[in-house]
Amino acid sequence: MPASLTPYFLIAQRLGVALITLVIVSFAVFFATELLPGDVAEILLGQAATPEAVAGLREAMGLNQPGIYRFLHWFVGLASGDLGTSYVNNMPVADLISGRLANSLKLAGVTTLFAVPIALSLGIGAAMWRGSIFDRLVSVLTISVISVPEFMVATLAVLIFAVWLGWLPALSYGADVGSWSAMLKAYAMPVITLGFVVSAQMIRMTRAAVIETINTPYVEMALLKGASRSRMVLRHALPNALGPIANAVALSLSYLVGGVIIVETIFNYPGVAKLMVDAVSTRDLPLIQSCAMIFCISYLSLITLADMIAILANPRLRH
């Protein structure tokens, strides 16, 4: 194979691995939800239901068919975009999710837009001036942010900005988002809270990755050529640290879709995470499965994207 094709081959390979992982995960998700305690038909009909009624409903819902058959049926539907019908309110799962997913993605997108550039500059800056006051300040702050649980950050933010100062609305959703300033206000608190949570890890990983490349002989060589500190870091160290940084960013961001239940609850924000928790409490299997698959897809695509960046950033693979 010509050398110039290798990166594309590797990328195709990564995409293939991602697809296979997805199939395996869907299998796991389907059968794990099957293991949830309680029988759907019994729950739906309530405690007073006669055994005949339960059996009838099970038959009607296709619950008596073998598991593997139901899995295939579900998987084919999933692949063709049919997420099934909610057990609880008979609505198509796709309809239930779509609005919520848009909300979640909007929140995640705004957070990414703010958190990633800030985190990367702080991390790179801390590495560039390692050992300085700035570096120590950043380190102490990131460690304290990591160790403070997010509900604490969120609650404190509400207490200070909404209750005491009255600057920002306590609830984000349904607030007036007619203008830019109103939208900024509405999103400020959840974004700040989430930003805190995801940035800390990104800052630490970026700093570590850049410092590791700063200690290489080629960065010392740049110093001995008379390069300034910023040239050493930005031109020589950073391009070689892209792979690990992309991975750290992807790992942190993957948290923004599925892991934000606390923030969604505190700010009463109707996202997918909250939808899934509600679905678990009502044993709404199709909804749970679809939510789990969405989390998995977002996680996988972020990781695969980071892998692809790492491959493309490596000149040994490109040339």
Place this chain on the structure above:
Amino acid sequence: MTAAPLVSVRGLTIGATTDAGRKVKIIKGVDFDIAPGEIVALIGESGSGKTTIALSLMGHTRTGCEITGGTIRLGDDDITAMDERARSGLRGTAVSYVPQSAAAAFNPSQRIMQQVIEISAIHKLMPRPEAEKKAVELFRALALPDPETIGHRYPHQVSGGQLQRLSAAMALIGDPQLVIFDEPTTALDVTTQIEVLRAFKSVMEKGGMAGVYVSHDLAVVAQIADRIIVLKGGEIQEVGTTQQILDAPAHPYTQELLAAFEPVPHELAQIEHRPHERPILEIQHLYAGYGPVRNGEPQLKILKDVNFKLQRGRNLGVIGESGSGKSTLARAIAGIVPAYRGNILFDGREQHLSLADRSKDDLRRAQMVFQLADTALNPAQSIEKILGRPLYFYHGMNSRQREARVIELLDMVRLPAALRHRLPGELSGGQKQRINLARALAAEPELILCDEITSALDTVVAAAILDLLKELQRELNLSYLFISHDLSTVESICDDVLVMYKGEVVEALPAAQMSRDASHGYSRLLISSVPQLDTGWLAGLEQDPELVAAFSDR
């Protein structure tokens, strides 16, 4: 020297802070001058401070170190009094640096040209097209192939010897008055080293630049330096012209360095040669390689049809350049890299090709000592534990027996018994290599496979290890398979030598007559490429250009 010196160093002291926060002096008051156009060598073992001094001429100290006293003047500038910004203005323009390992000093993600002309961009010396033109001229002067296009490549696309010359171009682009060479040929093969040395010498002469050449290798330094400064423990031991130092070394340490260089001819094994005796090791048609195995053959084939016999009590040297398959041969014999074809006979008995299938007793008989004791010894285990493991594994000793045997083993490798409670990190390089050897001896082997075991050591320390190997051989009737790229080391310990090239044994000959009898072209090239302690050696060296073209990767 009547002209004012270009560099003048007075009372230079450099201090370091250890990890534990202790402050130590690593350079203890050093004075020397360098005249314009003069090349001065700093020579000494590792830890002697030679690189530290060289870097301080650029106003740079590595993390944890600091210039604590004295002055360094370069031309009219006092480097010690400058701030970091002023110093970086000098770097690349007044004084520049050729690194020890160009492979590590080139940024893997940038094209070569961009890095070579970076100095002119940083200091705004000339417009880019002009800089590129100058770089191409330098490439040509350094005898690089394809000077017009080599700059468009990435560092991993050119060979080690080429990268080293490219790094010299990188240093010369800003027309410095002083160039610092930091062991620039240590990582190269001998046949490559010659071409690189020649290129360095000719561009330095043409440009009339002064140079500082840091090295531990007296023979290399003899070819290029006008004056030699011998360093030990951060102090100057002796200064003299190259000829003076080589002919009449005054200081005992210099004499020791030179003595370590003298080839000590190995007296042939005293055991009478009985042709009918079974060889301790016999290799027949051995093939080995790496990578995924398809149709019983690995993807990357290294060894091709290797045959030899090693008689009991004798030593066999294996020489060749990096990539010739020397280490793979040792690994295939040990079974770590299972050969895919061929026979390995140990004392006449056929061995399984893979380590996993061999019996414990077969494993015990052949032990391997690795090149880098640092990576071979578990840094988290005490010496006692490291040596105790093979004792338990092969001999099933209980803890009391083990302790007694560990003390015995340490005594065998001439180390004090108290060392057994230490961790590998607390030992010196030579001590670690002795532990590495003791670990092999713990199994009570008959054959020891030594893979470049003296390569990472200083000359004097390496000579002591070789003496130890010889003593152990007399006491324990061992046989060694001794792999090395250093011909004089092989000469001093081996009875016979195999010359390897691209995975094949091209010639087998007695070590004592190696330089005289070698008939294969590659062996002759290899042997003639070893630098001699003679200032005129490089200039007078004539190698058959056809041989060079056929076997060398220049």
